[in-house]
Amino acid sequence: MRARSRLTQSNLAGWSFALPGLALVAVFIILPFFVGIGLSLTNQRLISPNPAQFVGLENYRNLMGLSVLTIEPERDAAGAIVRDDAGAIEYPRVRTFTRNNPDYPHLQGMREWISWQSRENRVVLLASDVVFMKALVNTIIFVAVIVPVQGGLALVLALLINQRLPAITLFRAIYFMPVVISVVVVSILWRLIYDGDNGLLNNLLGLISFGLIPPIDWLGNPDTALGAIIGVSVWHSVGFHMVIWLAGLQTIPPSLYEAAAIEGASKWQTFRYVTWPGLRNTAVLVLIVITMQAFELFAKVDLMTKGGPLDSTQTIVFQAVERGFRTQDIATGSAISVIGFVLVLSISLTQRYLTRSRHE
Amino acid sequence: MATIQLKNLCKSFGDVEVIRNVDIEIGDGEFVVFVGPSGCGKSTLLRMIAGLEDITSGTMEIDGAVVNELPPRQRGVAMVFQNYAIFPHMTVRENIGFGLTIAGTPKKEKTRKVQEAAKILQMEHLLERRPSQLSGGQRQRVAIGRAIVRDPAVFLFDEPLSNLDAALRLDMRMELTKLHKQLGATMVYVTHDQVEAMTLADKVVVLRDGTVQQIGAPMELFRKPANLFVAGFIGSPPMNFLDVEISPVDAHTVTVRNEMLLPLKLPNPFGGEHIAAHGKLGVRPQYLRLSKDIAGSFLSGEITIVERLGSETLIDVTIADGSNVIAVIDESEQVAPGETVGLSFEIDRAVLFPAE
Ligand SMILES: Nc1ncnc2c1ncn2[C@@H]1O[C@H](COP(=O)(O)OP(=O)(O)O)[C@@H](O)[C@H]1O
Ligand SMILES: [Mg+2]
Numbered sequence: 117m118r119a120r121s122r123l124t125q126s127n128l129a130g131w132s133f134a135l136p137g138l139a140l141v142a143v144f145i146i147l148p149f150f151v152g153i154g155l156s157l158t159n160q161r162l163i164s165p166n167p168a169q170f171v172g173l174e175n176y177r178n179l180m181g182l183s184v185l186t187i188e189p190e191r192d193a194a195g196a197i198v199r200d201d202a203g204a205i206e207y208p209r210v211r212t213f214t215r216n217n218p219d220y221p222h223l224q225g226m227r228e229w230i231s232w233q234s235r236e237n238r239v240v241l242l243a244s245d246v247v248f249m250k251a252l253v254n255t256i257i258f259v260a261v262i263v264p265v266q267g268g269l270a271l272v273l274a275l276l277i278n279q280r281l282p283a284i285t286l287f288r289a290i291y292f293m294p295v296v297i298s299v300v301v302v303s304i305l306w307r308l309i310y311d312g313d314n315g316l317l318n319n320l321l322g323l324i325s326f327g328l329i330p331p332i333d334w335l336g337n338p339d340t341a342l343g344a345i346i347g348v349s350v351w352h353s354v355g356f357h358m359v360i361w362l363a364g365l366q367t368i369p370p371s372l373y374e375a376a377a378i379e380g381a382s383k384w385q386t387f388r389y390v391t392w393p394g395l396r397n398t399a400v401l402v403l404i405v406i407t408m409q410a411f412e413l414f415a416k417v418d419l420m421t422k423g424g425p426l427d428s429t430q431t432i433v434f435q436a437v438e439r440g441f442r443t444q445d446i447a448t449g450s451a452i453s454v455i456g457f458v459l460v461l462s463i464s465l466t467q468r469y470l471t472r473s474r475h476e
Numbered sequence: 477m478a479t480i481q482l483k484n485l486c487k488s489f490g491d492v493e494v495i496r497n498v499d500i501e502i503g504d505g506e507f508v509v510f511v512g513p514s515g516c517g518k519s520t521l522l523r524m525i526a527g528l529e530d531i532t533s534g535t536m537e538i539d540g541a542v543v544n545e546l547p548p549r550q551r552g553v554a555m556v557f558q559n560y561a562i563f564p565h566m567t568v569r570e571n572i573g574f575g576l577t578i579a580g581t582p583k584k585e586k587t588r589k590v591q592e593a594a595k596i597l598q599m600e601h602l603l604e605r606r607p608s609q610l611s612g613g614q615r616q617r618v619a620i621g622r623a624i625v626r627d628p629a630v631f632l633f634d635e636p637l638s639n640l641d642a643a644l645r646l647d648m649r650m651e652l653t654k655l656h657k658q659l660g661a662t663m664v665y666v667t668h669d670q671v672e673a674m675t676l677a678d679k680v681v682v683l684r685d686g687t688v689q690q691i692g693a694p695m696e697l698f699r700k701p702a703n704l705f706v707a708g709f710i711g712s713p714p715m716n717f718l719d720v721e722i723s724p725v726d727a728h729t730v731t732v733r734n735e736m737l738l739p740l741k742l743p744n745p746f747g748g749e750h751i752a753a754h755g756k757l758g759v760r761p762q763y764l765r766l767s768k769d770i771a772g773s774f775l776s777g778e779i780t781i782v783e784r785l786g787s788e789t790l791i792d793v794t795i796a797d798g799s800n801v802i803a804v805i806d807e808s809e810q811v812a813p814g815e816t817v818g819l820s821f822e823i824d825r826a827v828l829f830p831a832e
Pocket of ligand 2: 518519520635
């Protein structure tokens with residue numbers, strides 16, 4: 117009995133220590149999570165005199181709605197295809213289908229996202245919310261690029277750092293330094309580096325190419341803006357993942373390397389048969405952490421491009437904040453958050469399934 | 477097949493000299509054991525042969541060619557580590573075949589060789605297992621399998637049995653002897669356990685603080701230890717030492733005596749003129765005999781402890797000056813603590829060392 121009462125007492129102490137933390141988690145994570153799901157099913161505005169109404173999945177339909185429209189060329193009275201002066205085929209305008217066209221009620225209000233040519237027809241992918249679609253695609257591109265690039269680069273750095281060389285701790289510190297710099301500072305710094313006229317990057321490229329590479333407005337050009345943001349992101353967090361890889365590397369017993377050396381393994385074979393298998397668990401961790409972080413891309417976009425130019429750097433989280441707070445459409449903002457959550461969850465679960473350990 | 481010569485080999489870690497002027501000749505097909513107390517540099521010496529530690533000075537030759545600068549893989553050696561160092565993510569089959577995988581051996585040949593090695597080690601039924609599913613002894617076999625599958629000229633073992641329990645150690649010791657006969661390769665084996673050294677070796681190298689104390693066949697070390705350290709280190713229970721006064725008789729003979737010991741005439745172990753006045757007379761417990769004739773015995777004293785091991789009995793005898801002498805006697809002898817007994821030995825079984 118005594119032992120039990122001591123146990124419950126110490127449990128009580130434990131709970132009271134955990135309580136402040138749990139309360140914070142509840143108020144700032146668990147509660148908002150469910151409130152967000154709830155709001156995404158209403159038409160709530162951030163500040164509005166009208167009571168919110170339940171609208172079901174309408175917010176999701178408005179965000180995710182997609183349709184394919186095949187437009188046939190304009191034909192003259194003889195049935196011949198009408199061409200303009202340059203010989204390009206002329207088509208009826210998309211808005212004739214999406215604006216109050218009684219034959220196409222399901223396309224009402226949609227806008228053109230992507231279009232392509234199929235024989236003489238023009239195929240148009242319509243989206244209810246083109247900006248959100250761009251944000252979704254940009255986020256996925258961002259994740260798809262940054263996971264291998266940042267993870268791989270971090271591994272390379274970790275392998276280089278994990279040697280016994282003089283001044284190696286200096287390099288370790290240098291590579292890790294960006295991690296401790298605030299994202300605001302990083303963004304401002306890189307805005308200067310990326311500057312179209314007199315940025316460091318342009319100067320550098322001009323210098324090494326003897327002026328052959330013309331100055332590029334890295335953040336102002338839709339073709340380079342997302343790449344530029346990827347570059348900053350890699351630079352900013354590669355040191356963090358390097359440290360994780362390093363921790364993984366140091367769990368591999370040195371005698372395994374010695375055994376491999378005696379068996380005659382080359383550097384590459386040593387990596388392939390000793391290092392990489394030894395890093396399995398670390399790799400899963402790094403993969404999942406980078407993926408999750410990448411989906412959260414917001415601050416750099418907000419500070420460097422505001423989603424532009426031409427929506428080329430829109431992201432899911434940026435859109436959620438933009439809609440929810442700046443345009444005060446908290447319901448749509450919540451719906452975007454929920455979509456982002458489902459996306460991250462399903463990708464993480466897939467990754468865990470694919471990288472599960474098959475022999476324990 | 478290979479011979480190994482270590483010539484005036486030295487090794488320092490920073491300022492610390494770990495191996496000092498070591499000269500060892502290892503013959504083709506020999507089983508050589510490096511033995512010595514923990515920290516004496518056995519592993520370092522072995523790792524220098526393997527190429528895992530660089531050589532500070534001196535030369536190392538394998539088959540007459542200097543290998544000082546060669547990386548491990550060019551030395552044609554295989555090594556078995558104390559902690560096995562088998563790859564946890566590979567099956568037994570993959571582990572054993574690792575060296576062949578590295579060398580790009582065709583699959584068919586690899587399968588055959590792995591099978592062969594598994595057969596020698598009696599672990600054919602374990603080939604698809606992973607190391608986590610194996611016992612310590614089985615893991616050690618995998619490590620040995622990985623070594624033998626490449627058919628190397630030289631095997632290096634670094635305390636391969638020290639993580640195994642006593643019974644398994646005995647088993648593996650016998651198997652290693654068998655393996656050595658079967659493969660006929662040169663084997664260098666490191667241990668701190670003198671029993672392993674005595675049972676396995678063709679030739680034992682006794683090390684202390686990075687220097688060679690004695691090199692010789694096991695029985696040679698047992699009978700004719702070169703110095704006090706070897707005498708005390710080799711043999712179990714350890715040799716008995718008596719402080720004695722030495723006086724010369726002629727060029728070839730000395731007399732040794734102390735208060736408890738009848739004067740004994742021994743061949744002069746020092747050769748020539750340099751005869752120390754004080755020395756230690758060493759007698760192995762195995763060479764002491766009980767004698768009823770107490771006055772006529774070399775030594776006498778009271779039995780304090782009797783340990784019956786079954787096949788033999790250990791007695792601890794306190795002699796007149798209060799020091800203890802251990803004797804190994806036949807299990808049939810009837811002795812009891814408190815009894816006074818006499819002890820004698822064949823004079824040529826005793827060894828005389830100058831006092832340190
Ligand atoms: N990498 C190293 N750096 C510094 N000292 C070492 C290193 N390896 C071994 N030593 C030292 O060298 C001595 C011999 O070590 P070792 O060969 O492992 O001894 P043994 O195997 O005989 O127990 C020890 O004193 C040990 O502390
Ligand atoms: Mg050792």
